[in-house]
Structures are given as C-alpha cells and as structure tokens.
Amino acid sequence: MAESHPTHHATAVLWGTRAVLLRGASGSGKSRLALELLAEARRRGIHAALVGDDRLMLQAASGRLVVRAVAALAGRIEARGLGIVDIGHEPAAVVGLVVDLVRECPERLPDRDKGDLVAEIADVRLPRLPLWIEDASPVVRILAALAEADEMAERIPRRHDFAT
Numbered sequence: 737m738a739e740s741h742p743t744h745h746a747t748a749v750l751w752g753t754r755a756v757l758l759r760g761a762s763g764s765g766k767s768r769l770a771l772e773l774l775a776e777a778r779r780r781g782i783h784a785a786l787v788g789d790d791r792l793m794l795q796a797a798s799g800r801l802v803v804r805a806v807a808a809l810a811g812r813i814e815a816r817g818l819g820i821v822d823i824g825h826e827p828a829a830v831v832g833l834v835v836d837l838v839r840e841c842p843e844r845l846p847d848r849d850k851g852d853l854v855a856e857i858a859d860v861r862l863p864r865l866p867l868w869i870e871d872a873s874p875v876v877r878i879l880a881a882l883a884e885a886d887e888m889a890e891r892i893p894r895r896h897d898f899a900t
Contacts, residue, residue: 766789833863
C-alpha cells in the first residue's frame with residue numbers, strides 16, 4: 737500500500753506528551769541523538785519512544801503537526817556501527833519542538849524577532865532549536881528548549897479557548 741502523504745527526511749522521538757522532530761543532513765546525527773534522548777528519558781523515568789527514523793510523514797491536523805513513521809521503517813532505527821535495530825515505537829505523535837542539526841555554530845543570541853527560533857511546517861508554527869552538530873551537550877539543550885516551549889504554550893491560549 738502506497739503512503740498517502742509525502743515523506744520527510746527526519747527522525748522523531750516522543751518525549752512525554754509531545755514529539756521532538758530532528759531534522760538535518762544525512763550523517764548529521766539524528767539517529768544518534770534520538771537514541772541519546774531515549775536513554776536520558778529512561779534514566780529520568782520519563783515516557784519516551786521512537787516515532788520514526790529516517791523518513792517520516794508530517795500532516796497538519798487541528799492546528800497541530802502530527803508525525804508518523806513510514807510503515808516500512810516503523811520501529812527501526814539506525815545505530816551506527818550496529819546497523820538497523822528494532823526498537824519499541826509510537827505510531828504517531830504531535831510535534832512540540834523542531835530541532836535543526838546545523839553544521840555551523842548558531843548565533844549565540846538568536847534574534848527572536850526575526851523568527852530564528854520558529855519553524856513553520858504545513859502552516860503550523862512550532863518552536864525551533866538550531867543545534868550545532870558538534871555541540872557537547874545536545875540533550876541538555878533540547879530539554880531546555882522543550883521546557884521553554886511548555887512555558888510559552890501555557891501563556892498562549894488555544895484557538896478553542898474562549899472567555900465565558
């Protein structure tokens with residue numbers, strides 16, 4: 737059966753209730769970073785799971801971005817030096833953070849007014865973290881960005897919220 741949505745070269749990990757979408761060039765470390773996030777969640781006792789590795793389907797739904805694994809790759813991730821390994825996974829998740837793995841060190845103080853920390857995918861605006869592929873503490877930065885995204889989400893009312 738053919739996939740009904742175009743695929744995207746990315747990896748996604750569910751962390752708690754929202755997914756971290758990892759984007760970057762081939763060999764930039766998306767799969768390695770996904771495995772590190774899963775290991776950190778296990779260490780902290782937080783629910784986390786792979787959504788998909790390498791190719792994902794992204795679709796807007798009710799103002800949110802939903803990510804799904806491509807069926808042929810569901811539950812599989814590349815572990816460099818080990819090959820393709822089977823791993824537990826979630827079939828779908830709502831994206832809460834986009835992490836772009838970049839080859840050049842990002843600005844030390846990004847310009848929020850220029851939109852440096854926002855990604856727009858399928859008309860859905862999401863918090864974005866540009867992450868240098870040589871960063872020594874990528875998981876720490878991702879967790880800080882997730883916490884900041886949570887704080888922002890609490891201050892911004894959802895479309896269905898209204899005053900009575």
